[in-house]
Amino acid sequence: MLKTATQSRESLSPPLLLASLAGVLQKWLPEQRWFAGKGLPVTELAVVSMTELHPGCLHLLIRSRHAGSRDDCYQLLLGVRRDLPPRLHHAVVGRPTEGPLAGLTVYDALHDPRSATLLLERLRTPGTAGPLRFERDVQTVVPPNLTARVLDGEQSNTSLVYGDSFILKLFRRIQYGVNPDLEVPWALAGQGCARVPSPVAWFWTSEPRKTTLGVLQPFLRGATDGWTLALKSLAAGRDFTDESYELGRATAEVHLALARVFVPDIPDRHGGRHLAEGMMSRLDTTARQVPALVPYVSRLRAAYDAVAAHGPVRPPQRIHGDLHLGQVLRAGQRWFVIDFEGEPARPIAERRRAQATVRDVAGMLRSFDYAAHARRPWQPRWARRCREAYCAGYAAEASWDPRTEAGLLRAYETDRAVYEALYEARHRPDWLPVPMAAIARLAEGR
Ligand SMILES: Nc1ncnc2c1ncn2[C@@H]1O[C@H](COP(=O)(O)OP(=O)(O)O)[C@@H](O)[C@H]1O
Numbered sequence: 344m345l346k347t348a349t350q351s352r353e354s355l356s357p358p359l360l361l362a363s364l365a366g367v368l369q370k371w372l373p374e375q376r377w378f379a380g381k382g383l384p385v386t387e388l389a390v391v392s393m394t395e396l397h398p399g400c401l402h403l404l405i406r407s408r409h410a411g412s413r414d415d416c417y418q419l420l421l422g423v424r425r426d427l428p429p430r431l432h433h434a435v436v437g438r439p440t441e442g443p444l445a446g447l448t449v450y451d452a453l454h455d456p457r458s459a460t461l462l463l464e465r466l467r468t469p470g471t472a473g474p475l476r477f478e479r480d481v482q483t484v485v486p487p488n489l490t491a492r493v494l495d496g497e498q499s500n501t502s503l504v505y506g507d508s509f510i511l512k513l514f515r516r517i518q519y520g521v522n523p524d525l526e527v528p529w530a531l532a533g534q535g536c537a538r539v540p541s542p543v544a545w546f547w548t549s550e551p552r553k554t555t556l557g558v559l560q561p562f563l564r565g566a567t568d569g570w571t572l573a574l575k576s577l578a579a580g581r582d583f584t585d586e587s588y589e590l591g592r593a594t595a596e597v598h599l600a601l602a603r604v605f606v607p608d609i610p611d612r613h614g615g616r617h618l619a620e621g622m623m624s625r626l627d628t629t630a631r632q633v634p635a636l637v638p639y640v641s642r643l644r645a646a647y648d649a650v651a652a653h654g655p656v657r658p659p660q661r662i663h664g665d666l667h668l669g670q671v672l673r674a675g676q677r678w679f680v681i682d683f684e685g686e687p688a689r690p691i692a693e694r695r696r697a698q699a700t701v702r703d704v705a706g707m708l709r710s711f712d713y714a715a716h717a718r719r720p721w722q723p724r725w726a727r728r729c730r731e732a733y734c735a736g737y738a739a740e741a742s743w744d745p746r747t748e749a750g751l752l753r754a755y756e757t758d759r760a761v762y763e764a765l766y767e768a769r770h771r772p773d774w775l776p777v778p779m780a781a782i783a784r785l786a787e788g789r
Pocket residue numbers: 494497498499500501502510512540560561562563564566568669670672681682684
């Protein structure tokens with residue numbers, strides 16, 4: 344245990360801890376799915392906060408600097424043991440050779456059922472641990488001792504499922520502030536919006552300022568995400584238009600509820616110009632980081648010129664911000680919308696801003712295109728049919744059709760594809776050809 348290993352808990356100061364951990368984290372962090380600097384070596388590490396959650400289990404916020412001077416903050420729950428049982432071997436972070444942890448094994452404690460259970464206990468019992476604050480919705484009963492498992496699969500964060508009843512998402516790359524993935528579902532729950540699972544407990548840190556770290560919500564048992572369903576439909580040569588239509592309706596329903604909870608902005612006369620400037624600057628910045636974009640930049644800009652000239656028609660409001668097929672779950676015949684975090688690469692303040700609802704629509708349209716390009720042979724016709732059905736479903740619920748804002752929709756689709764190119768370059772370089780196929784199509788004005 345940490346205490347015995349280091350003689351006294353007081354002796355484990357951040358510099359001493361780093362003396363042990365820097366080497367192992369420099370190797371381990373870049374291998375993680377949620378690490379945002381793929382291909383860039385970690386050049387510097389600093390401890391932002393360190394809390395012993397229970398003996399042998401440290402909660403850490405670590406600032407990591409990559410070559411090229413990107414700074415990111417990551418949340419880690421690290422266990423330290425002398426001997427690790429074989430069932431935890433897959434969770435090894437490393438074996439420090441220096442400092443107070445030399446000779447011990449450091450592992451990702453989220454994979455340790457004991458640490459996961461103790462974390463749930465913290466969430467069940469509001470209170471503090473150092474700078475960490477645990478809170479919950481008093482209306483919901485969370486039973487003790489639920490068996491925990493780490494969710495496997497593609498994720499930007501790490502989620503633990505407790506007894507198939509609750510799911511806890513721990514944000515990995517931390518941006519300071521209140522995370523919209525707590526704020527929005529909580530507000531929607533207050534509105535009685537049944538499309539979104541509502542938070543039952545959450546925790547945050549007060550250091551260096553109030554920042555959401557994790558959210559517990561009901562687990563939709565037996566639900567399948569839209570991405571899996573879409574790929575199945577494609578593999579079986581099956582139509583996906585009924586599901587797409589219903590998904591359009593669900594999206595519109597969430598947008599209408601969001602407009603009731605968060606008062607929409609008054610449209611700004613210069614909104615179109617500001618929007619286009621933002622998109623152009625994102626394109627330029629991204630092209631510097633993803634060289635494959637460079638040949639398309641001048642042609643893509645044409646999509647943004649149209650927005651600058653006409654601007655958004657409808658008042659901007661709070662939206663989902665990163666809507667795609669992986670963010671929707673189908674349980675029975677019903678769609679649910681999850682993960683209101685927004686695009687993780689954007690600053691939190693920007694993600695919480697009112698925006699055009701068309702942006703979410705564009706995200707989902709891109710996702711149908713993604714699914715159709717996930718495997719060879721590509722199936723653009725399948726995507727076109729889903730896209731039409733989705734917009735028709737949206738129009739049926741919202742009483743306006745996103746296709747009537749074709750210029751704005753196209754600009755947002757382009758902006759989304761640019762974002763995706765950056766996301767894939769950073770996190771899943773093998774996937775880069777998928778957004779690049781859309782970039783090539785959009786640059787040709789198709
Ligand atoms: N309430 C829920 N019920 C069932 N499964 C869920 C729930 N919330 C999330 N999931 C599962 O967890 C996965 C990741 O969740 P998500 O919030 O998108 O995390 P991330 O932001 O890390 O990608 C989803 O694709 C889904 O399979």
